[in-house]
Amino acid sequence: MEFDVVVVGAGPAGSVAAWAAAEAGCDVLVLERKAEVGVPKQCAEGISAHGLEHAGIEPQDEWIATEISRALIYAPNGKEFEVPGDGYVLERRVFDKWLVVRAVEAGAEVKLLARARRALVDDGRVVGVEYEGVDGVHEVRARVTIAADGIESRIGRTAGLVPPLKPTEICTCAQYEMIGVDVEEDATHFFVDAEFFPGGYFWIFPKGEGRANVGVGIRGSESEPGDALKVLNRALEDHELISEAVAEAVPVEVNVGGVPVCGPVGRTYGDGILVVGDAARQVNPVTGGGLHTSLVCGRIAGEVAAEAIEEDDTSATFLKQYQDQWKEEFGRMFKYTLKASKILSEMSNEELNALAEALDREDILRLVKGEGVVKVAKKVIARKPSLLKYAKHLMK
């Protein structure tokens, strides 16, 4: 089999890449390991309105569970911050399928239960992938391979672009979708507590009528086997604010997963290959959110792959445009959110409470978006000199 583009993984990054490449006239094959696109979900399903717009995707009723107008962030001492911002909690199983259907309608082919095992490398250049399907092992040759194969990224790894994650670079996560959750449903809720949720946070993302994603991520380096699920259960019982919100709630789904929080890999392109989405670690290290970045980077990857084929130049030199373009969109955000994430993960509850006193909601927004971070650092130093050692890191 030979294609212009083979996309490995039909998550949001892969499907958008396939969609863009197929729309530009390429012959595209998408390989998906699972039996069903979008299932199981490994995501709290939130995205900002800006994120969707940035990705050029018109919101559709069929995959929007609920609309959000603000985030509520709770410091360890319970102090609450309201950060305004429009967004959505999605129904990922519907959203992911909707995206792959766009790719198919644009002309892409999809193969399910097809597990890509390794990149085919010929004289240093990726020329396709080997995959295991229901009927045995096959090779697919392609002029451009797009590795959108998630946190594990066999393809990115075997192409030599994706190193293993260190335990400090991953958050291990567990989540229930619950019914009967009692929270304000026009807000996403973030609970910060260094003792309860080391190196991460707890979230409640409402999906309407009492349904919500209720989950936690903790830093891999702070985790012992099974801790994500244990911490989730413990918080539902013992955390003052959370236990109150879920007192009557019942889980109807369990989701688990790892989230890369180290910022993007150094090189997301090579001869004949692009790496995108979780595989490329294009995830905001403060929020762990990767939908917005994956959708935008996926589109850029698909477009650059199509141009490369049009120009008959799929060398690393040409494909570097992909990295230049996504850095243009997110480079600064990744740089500052990575710093902020490292600092937040090192703070004690006392320090987090002090930080909460020093900041207002605009400052929090700056930290989350990685904009105007130096300004925030100066303010922290002026108001809470005890936090100087952390604030200094932000200013570098």
Place this chain on the structure above:
Amino acid sequence: MVERCLGCAACAAVCPKDALTISGGKPEFGPECDDCGICAKVCPTGAIEDEGE
């Protein structure tokens, strides 16, 4: 271990030896595995802990 593994691949993502792959929704350990235990540490459900026992 099978009951608790949900196939999320966090284990495979941290394996420093590239010895772990997800196959049929479950982890599969290759000969390169030197029992360092990093995979078990990040497993959200504790499925790999069971395997070692």
